[in-house]
Amino acid sequence: MRKSDKKIDNEICRVLTNVCETALKQVTGFKWLTHLVNYSHFPQSLQVICVFDTKEHLESFLASRQKQPLVSLIQAELNDMDIKLNNINKHVSFDSEEACTMQHNGSWAKRLSQV
Secondary structure (H helix, E strand, C coil): CCHHHHHHHHHHHHHHHHHHHHHHHHCCCEEEEEEECCHHHCCCCCEEEEEECCHHHHHHHHHCCCHHHHHHHHHHHHHHCCCCCCCHHHCEEEEEHHHHHHHHCCCHHHHHHCC
């Protein structure tokens, strides 16, 4: 990773930490989030994954009106960094710890390598 990529990555981590802290307070079942990126194809390759504790909480969240505010918050934080994404919904996905445990024996490294 180039030095400039590392700076961008650190800033992405900082703003996504803000999103995470907000979501932990406001969204039932939300646990954490992470991001994946290939800086050779940045920002198009940026992917933010929001993780919930259970499949039930995730499904409830997706059926609620909370999804768009969370996605909009992610977009606003990235916009503040001058990261402009044409369709934020293509860059944000959702998962659950329960699904990772069932399908990948709890290995997030393996699970995320398939994203």
